[in-house]
Amino acid sequence: MAGRSSPYPLTKPVGTITRGTTGVNRLRRSDRWLINDEVVTTRLRAASNPLVVDLGYGANPWTTLELAARLRTVRADVSVVGLEIDPERVAADQDGVAFTRGGFELAGLRPVLVRAFNVLRQYPETAVTEAWSTVRSRLAPNGLLIEGTCDELGRRCAWVLLDQDGPRSLTLAWDPFTVDRPSDLAERLPKALIHRNVPGEPIHTMLTAADHAWARAATSAPFGPRVRWRAAVQLLRDDGFPVRHYRRRLRDNVLSVPWSAVAPLGSA
Numbered sequence: 112m113a114g115r116s117s118p119y120p121l122t123k124p125v126g127t128i129t130r131g132t133t134g135v136n137r138l139r140r141s142d143r144w145l146i147n148d149e150v151v152t153t154r155l156r157a158a159s160n161p162l163v164v165d166l167g168y169g170a171n172p173w174t175t176l177e178l179a180a181r182l183r184t185v186r187a188d189v190s191v192v193g194l195e196i197d198p199e200r201v202a203a204d205q206d207g208v209a210f211t212r213g214g215f216e217l218a219g220l221r222p223v224l225v226r227a228f229n230v231l232r233q234y235p236e237t238a239v240t241e242a243w244s245t246v247r248s249r250l251a252p253n254g255l256l257i258e259g260t261c262d263e264l265g266r267r268c269a270w271v272l273l274d275q276d277g278p279r280s281l282t283l284a285w286d287p288f289t290v291d292r293p294s295d296l297a298e299r300l301p302k303a304l305i306h307r308n309v310p311g312e313p314i315h316t317m318l319t320a321a322d323h324a325w326a327r328a329a330t331s332a333p334f335g336p337r338v339r340w341r342a343a344v345q346l347l348r349d350d351g352f353p354v355r356h357y358r359r360r361l362r363d364n365v366l367s368v369p370w371s372a373v374a375p376l377g378s379a
């Protein structure tokens with residue numbers, strides 16, 4: 112798509128152009144989570160300016176338009192801006208969503224929510240902390256950043272939720288019917304964790320325990336993979352893992368823990 116100049120304060124975009132792979136409905140699982148999560152929805156509803164940025168939407172703006180449509184079910188007056196560091200990928204404004212060039216500096220915007228999916232995946236692990244803090248420093252008061260990755264079809268997804276104080280939680284979400292075991296998510300962990308899935312690191316301990324719980328919950332398999340996962344989560348919790356409990360029935364299998372449960376050894 113043709114590039115165009117920015118209507119927002121001009122700053123040099125911070126970051127690097129990477130592959131623009133995306134897909135229709137690829138980010139549905141994280142969208143579903145966003146519009147149901149209590150922290151996200153409370154902060155979005157309370158924001159004086161309900162501005163949301165989709166950072167690094169790729170070669171087509173599909174996922175940004177989908178995010179906007181889903182967030183409007185939480186707050187009808189949400190305004191969504193897609194930012195891309197590649198000027199050739201800046202899309203035309205459409206369906207009430209604006210698109211412009213920008214990087215981790217957020218083009219001078221101060222959003223209450225930033226979504227960056229499959230962006231840091233192509234950066235070195237050492238770039239994560241600075242990218243996170245650049246975005247976090249640009250958030251509106253009580254703003255949030257959701258930073259994650261997924262596979263091409265969005266069946267296996269993982270993300271970190273951060274606010275101005277740092278990372279709050281890690282969430283893994285997957286298609287109950289095409290994923291064999293929780294550790295299948297390992298290759299889609301966010302950049303901050305993907306290289307830490309080795310014995311001794313908390314993320315490895317948790318994924319190993321999740322696989323064991325999944326195996327022990329096999330007696331629930333006849334009732335389907337969602338019921339089996341709910342049983343596995345209870346076993347994990349019984350074993351002391353602080354896995355978040357969801358009262359409502361979930362379409363996806365979800366494993367969400369406080370960041371402190373999986374933070375890499377030696378991280379602040």
Ligand SMILES: C[S@@+](CC[C@H](N)C(=O)[O-])C[C@H]1O[C@@H](n2cnc3c(N)ncnc32)[C@H](O)[C@@H]1O
Pocket residue numbers: 125126127128129130131132133134137138166167168169170174194195196197200213214215227228229230
């Ligand atoms: C793999 S695509 C992801 C597309 C979409 N978010 C998805 O998950 O389907 C990554 C995009 O992020 C862009 N990108 C990389 N670093 C960026 C940055 N610092 N700021 C804005 N966009 C960035 C790349 O140019 C690329 O188009």
